[in-house]
Amino acid sequence: MIPKKVKENVMTAIAANHLKGNKCATLVGKRRADQILKGELSIETLKRTYNYLKRAKTYDNKDWSKCGTISYNLWGGDEMLKYCKLKLKK
Amino acid sequence: MTALQSIIKEAKAIRKKSPKMEWKKAVAQASAIYASKHKGKSPVGKKHAKKKVAKKKVGVIKKKAVKKTATKRAKRKPTEKAVLKSIKHAVSVQKAHMGKVSHHAIDRIKSAMSHLSHYEMAVKKYMAMPLKERKMHSTDIKKLRHLAKETKTHISQLKRSI
Numbered sequence: 001m002i003p004k005k006v007k008e009n010v011m012t013a014i015a016a017n018h019l020k021g022n023k024c025a026t027l028v029g030k031r032r033a034d035q036i037l038k039g040e041l042s043i044e045t046l047k048r049t050y051n052y053l054k055r056a057k058t059y060d061n062k063d064w065s066k067c068g069t070i071s072y073n074l075w076g077g078d079e080m081l082k083y084c085k086l087k088l089k090k
Numbered sequence: 091m092t093a094l095q096s097i098i099k100e101a102k103a104i105r106k107k108s109p110k111m112e113w114k115k116a117v118a119q120a121s122a123i124y125a126s127k128h129k130g131k132s133p134v135g136k137k138h139a140k141k142k143v144a145k146k147k148v149g150v151i152k153k154k155a156v157k158k159t160a161t162k163r164a165k166r167k168p169t170e171k172a173v174l175k176s177i178k179h180a181v182s183v184q185k186a187h188m189g190k191v192s193h194h195a196i197d198r199i200k201s202a203m204s205h206l207s208h209y210e211m212a213v214k215k216y217m218a219m220p221l222k223e224r225k226m227h228s229t230d231i232k233k234l235r236h237l238a239k240e241t242k243t244h245i246s247q248l249k250r251s252i
Contacts, residue, residue: 011098011101011113012094012098014113014114014117015094015097015098015101015117015120016094018097018114018117018118018121018134019093019094019097019121019133019134020134021134037113064094
């Protein structure tokens with residue numbers, strides 16, 4: 001089960017991106033957001049999300065008007081990073 | 091409450107009514123509702139406006155007068171003399187710059203340019219041939235195109251080095 005906080009992060013990121021005219025994030029990020037909301041995550045995708053979030057943490061500055069924050073949170077944000085770490089350890 | 095917060099709140103309420111609805115659609119509906127509430131002004135694709143700082147009353151009139159004169163000056167067309175002067179200045183600057191550049195570098199660029207034109211001419215000749223013959227020389231054409239591309243990048247790098 002994906003944690004609620006992760007889903008909330010994704011939901012707010014989708015709304016913020018809608019406000020910006022859907023110009024932030026790549027197609028991959030948008031697809032990942034859909035997958036997280038539906039709960040369709042394989043181990044492979046978890047690995048990829050973990051790698052992305054680790055790399056993209058610098059883009060996140062908690063300002064929802066910035067594309068970096070939006071794209072980071074479309075992948076689940078900080079909570080998703082913790083969740084991925086735990087799952088991959090198991 | 092910001093636009094984002096109110097849209098999320100609205101979208102959550104919409105989703106409670108119909109839980110099977112996708113989040114994206116709910117957000118779109120919520121933003122439409124938000125726009126209707128705010129006199130049809132959609133928040134989508136708008137940049138945040140900067141806060142204006144109140145100006146002091148003292149000295150405002152003087153500033154306005156200065157601005158008016160500045161705009162009048164800007165609207166005036168430059169005279170022929172001024173244009174000629176600016177062109178002469180540009181030419182002299184260019185000459186001064188070219189004097190600093192070593193002849194060796196210029197020769198290198200010139201030779202690369204001649205090579206490039208040679209390759210391009212050869213490709214053009216091949217392309218003028220009928221299809222059957224062109225297919226026979228397809229490898230040559232590919233090589234020439236590759237060479238032309240490489241020389242172009244070489245020229246650009248040389249220019250940058252100057």
